[in-house]
Amino acid sequence: MPIPTPLLAGNDGIHDPELPAVMRFLAKAVEAKDPCTRGHLERTRRYGLLLAAAVAPELAARPEVACGFFLHDLGKAGVREDLLGKPGPLDPEEWMAMREHPEIGAQILTLFRVPVGAAEIVRHHHERFDGTGYPAGLAGTRIPLPARIFAVADAFDAMTSDRPYRRAMPVERTLREIGEGAGTQFDPAIAEAFLTLMDGAGDPSRLLCAV
Numbered sequence: 001m002p003i004p005t006p007l008l009a010g011n012d013g014i015h016d017p018e019l020p021a022v023m024r025f026l027a028k029a030v031e032a033k034d035p036c037t038r039g040h041l042e043r044t045r046r047y048g049l050l051l052a053a054a055v056a057p058e059l060a061a062r063p064e065v066a067c068g069f070f071l072h073d074l075g076k077a078g079v080r081e082d083l084l085g086k087p088g089p090l091d092p093e094e095w096m097a098m099r100e101h102p103e104i105g106a107q108i109l110t111l112f113r114v115p116v117g118a119a120e121i122v123r124h125h126h127e128r129f130d131g132t133g134y135p136a137g138l139a140g141t142r143i144p145l146p147a148r149i150f151a152v153a154d155a156f157d158a159m160t161s162d163r164p165y166r167r168a169m170p171v172e173r174t175l176r177e178i179g180e181g182a183g184t185q186f187d188p189a190i191a192e193a194f195l196t197l198m199d200g201a202g203d204p205s206r207l208l209c210a211v
């Protein structure tokens, strides 16, 4: 089941008047540089907020959560453009450079007046529940809860989107992969909550329209 992107057209977050202008500017800069990021920031913000509402409702309304989710890949502004659009796997050196984007993004955010806590989400959005993620290699509940929530939303959107090196994966297969990653890549309770959310949603793009 592919996600029909036209439903998302004109609703990219960059034009959302509720987001501070600086956030919209930064997102626009990243999206202009990285074709993979186009639409991804807003979709993941929405998937992430829906999931937050399901597992930790008190988080879903917090401004730093929406801000951190939306700007999670901000640090890609500091990654070489040829790596972002490379139509094949990255070599080890390129991968090292790509893995710097969470820390770069967190540091950029400290230069702006954004809600406290957003930078922490940006910094830790690629941690894995088993401790093999980056940049800090945090494991389990040492990973901030919003970052654990966001990791599932981010993975779902990444897998169901076309990338220069592969086609989008069908939703059903993506959900299976998320289930298989519970306890290793993902917090198992959060992965389970996401599968439940998707199970009752039918078409994921409709779900996005509800946020």
Ligand SMILES: [Fe+2]
Pocket: 072, 073, 101, 125, 126
């Ligand atoms: Fe990222």
